[in-house]
Amino acid sequence: MEADRVTRRLFILFALAAGLVAVCALTWTLAWKSGIDTLRHAAAVRGDRTTAALRSTLERYESLPFIVGEHPLVQDVLVDPKPEWIDAANRYLEDVNRHARATTTYIIQADGMCIAASNWRDKDSFVGVSYRFRPYFIDAVKGGVGRFFGIGTISHDPGYYVSQPVRRGGKIVGVAVVKLNLEWFPGADSGEPLLVTDDHGVIFLSSVPAWKYHTMRPLPADVVASIDRTRQYARQIIAPLPAHVERVLQDDADIVRIGGGIGGGIGAPRYIETRRALGVPDWNLVTMSPVRPVVVATRSATIVTGFAWVSLCLLVFYWRQRRQRVKEVMQSRAMLQKAYAMLNERVAERTADLSQANEQLQREVQERARAEAELRAAQDELIQASKLAALGQMAAGITHELNQPLAALRSFSDNTRVFLERGQYAAAHENLEAIGSLTERMGKIVNQLKLFVGRARPRSLRSPVASALRQALALLAKRLAGVSVSLTLTDRTAGTVGKANTVGEPLVVPFDPHGAYPGLVAQCDDLRLEQVLINLIGNALDAAADAASPRIAIDIEAQAATIAIRVRDNGPGIPEDVMPRLFEPFFTTKEMGQGLGLGLAISSSIARDCGGSLVAHNEPDGGACFVLTLRRAQVSAARVAATDV
Known part of the structure; x- marks a missing residue:
């Protein structure tokens, strides 16, 4: 029984293999014949089209030598080659050749010598060359039409030559020839x-x-x-x-x-x-x-047919196997339905767990948002508290600034009353002008204090650096007494300071806070920039207080897209253990009552809010250096011109 089954399987495999060979052989034969017939038909169509194009080209120039030979000038010059007639014939052939768009047109005497040609101007002209050995000349001299393809003996260019005999009085006196270049074909x-x-x-x-x-x-x-x-x-x-x-x-x-x-x-x-x-x-x-x-197409068709035969056999085998497994599928369907019900129960349980986790996550997100809002509010309060603390430190300096104008104002007013009683009106007028100037100065001092205290000032996000630095130095004028302050401007882009500089080389000039720098504008609120500068300069004053000769250097570097402000001092520098916590809120190295530890933290926050940065490092020669980098605002040409005026 087992042997019969093996024999039957071997017979089936042999029959399938024989069928595969027969189908592939038949496909190869039919595809090869069809491909060859198609290729021959395409070649025939292509040959007809090409032959027609070539015949049309040749026939178009077939009669040109005859027309040239019928011209009286050509006949005259072949009979009597006078120099003036030869020159006229050359020009005539040149004109005919140009209009006919041929390669060369020339005439040959009966003895085989060329006496005129369209290329008479060229170095390789045919004039004076003997062509009696050329078949087209021999055929034309005998009275027939010469047709010949060959390589030129003078120009060495291949071409097709058409010739016609030139007759005068019934006698052949020469040959007219036209050469065509068929290399394009x-x-x-x-x-x-x-x-x-x-x-x-x-x-x-x-x-x-x-x-x-x-x-x-x-x-x-x-x-x-x-x-x-x-x-x-x-x-x-x-x-x-x-x-x-x-x-x-x-x-x-x-x-x-x-x-x-x-x-x-x-x-x-x-x-x-x-x-x-x-x-x-x-x-x-x-x-x-x-x-x-054709071979590739035939091979592909044979391969596809072979795969189709194999696929058909596999399909039949699959169909038989499928019938055997249908019963197994019916038996396993009940088990699958049971497993599906269990899966639904597990999905429902997992969905409930995910819903609870989602609700908890939403609560955490709400708490996080509320915490962030409270943090922002606390930060605003800390900024205001820092400004009030700085206001207390500046109160003494502002009081000192107001005492001097008030004393002068009292003196000028007393003198003015005396001058009026004496009738000295000119002197009184001068005192009144001085009183007005002192009043304006006091107003500016008080206005600076009012602007600094204000909480809800609109933000223009465009702050002139010179103006902000001037206000900061004015508010810290009392503390700056006795301190050496140097201000420099490094311009790495032409036009910032109104002076030309070589491309790639910076221009370093002294910086004047009272000068006009229309292009030196930072993208930051002016009041917040003043606050940062006050904190940095104040810290520099505190650091250099114990130095024998306290010095502060303020360097401004103008790049194309950024403005960097460096504040350096000659103090002891920043300790290594303090550097990592320098910008933490409420961290300070000052004694109790001299600072809250918020100045640098708030300054760093302001720099980040404006799209910039605030970093610190120690100088190699001693002292600390704080670098404030802000984005540079783009100022239009009209605005710059208005500022310059």
Whole structure:
């Protein structure tokens, strides 16, 4: 029983393999025949189109030599070659050749000497050259039409020559010749090789340059001697192509192999060679259609058919297996439904857990948002508290500034009353002007204090650096007494300080807070920038307080997109253990009552809010350096001009 089963399976496998071979062989035969027929039809259509184009070109110039020979000037110069007539004939032929768009037009005397040509101006002119050996001259002198393709003996350019006899009084007095350049012809359709052979079988036009001046078949010795005698192809070596006819088809078509050594090797490419006669002249048009696409298509069709046969066999096998497994599927369906019910229960439990987790997450998000809002509010309160603390430190300086104008104001008012009683009105007028100036100064001092205290001032986000630095220095004027302060401006872009600088080299100049720098504007609220500068300069004053000669340096560096303000002092510097916590809120190294530890934290927050940064480091020569970097605001040309005015 087991042996019968094995035998039956082997028989089935053998039958399937035999069927696969038969189907593939039939597919290969049909696909090959269809591909060859399609290729031959395409070659025939292409040959007809190309032949018609070539014939049209040749026929268009067929009568041009006859028309040239009928002109009286041409006949006169061939009979009596006077110099003035030769010059006129050259110009006439030049004009005819230009209008006809031929390569060269020339006339030859009966003895074979060219006396006038359209290229008479060129160095390689045909004038004065003997052509009695050329077949087209011989045919025309005998009274016929000469047609000849060859390489020029003077220009060494290949061309097609058409000649007609020139008659005068019934006698042939010379020959008119037109040369055409047909090198353009094979390039019109270079997708597949295209050849044109002469009456000897020599290839003189080819879309494959390496095949030119070869023959499709070996030439007899007398034909080779005739080609050499007429110098038809100049010094070209005429040799047969390495071609081998593999199969002869109908209607002047063969399957040939070209290349791979003499006679065409086994691995050489195959072509369908189709020949078509042009008639007059006695040329043949040969189209070479590669067979490889047909082979590829046939192979693909055979492979697809083989896969289809195998797929069909597998489908039948699958159908049989499916029938055997249908019962197993019916039995397992009940088990699957039970497992599906259990899965639904687990999904429901997991969904409930996810819902609870989602609700808890939403509560945490709400708490986080509320905490952030409270943090922002606390930060605003801390900023205001810092400003009030700084206000207390500045109160003494502002009081000192107000006491001096008040004392002067009292003195000027007393003097003015005395001057008025004495009738000295000029002196009184001067005192009144001084009183007005002092009043304006006191108003500015009080206004600075009012602006600093204000909480809800609108933010312009455009702060002139010079103005902010000037206000900060004014508020800290009392503490700056006795301290050496240097201010410099480094301009890395032309135009910031109104002076030209070499591209790539910075321009360093002293900085004047009272000067006009219309292009030096930072993207920051002016009041907040003043607050940062007050904190940085105040910290620098505290650090340099114990130095023998306290010094503060303020450097401003203008880049194309940023403005960096460096505040340096000659104090002891920042300890290494303090550096990591320098910008933490409520962290301070000052004694109790001298600071809250909020100045640098608030300044760093302001810098970040404005899109900038605040960093600190110790200088190599001693002292600390704080660098405030802000984005540079773009100022229009009109605004700069208005500021300059």
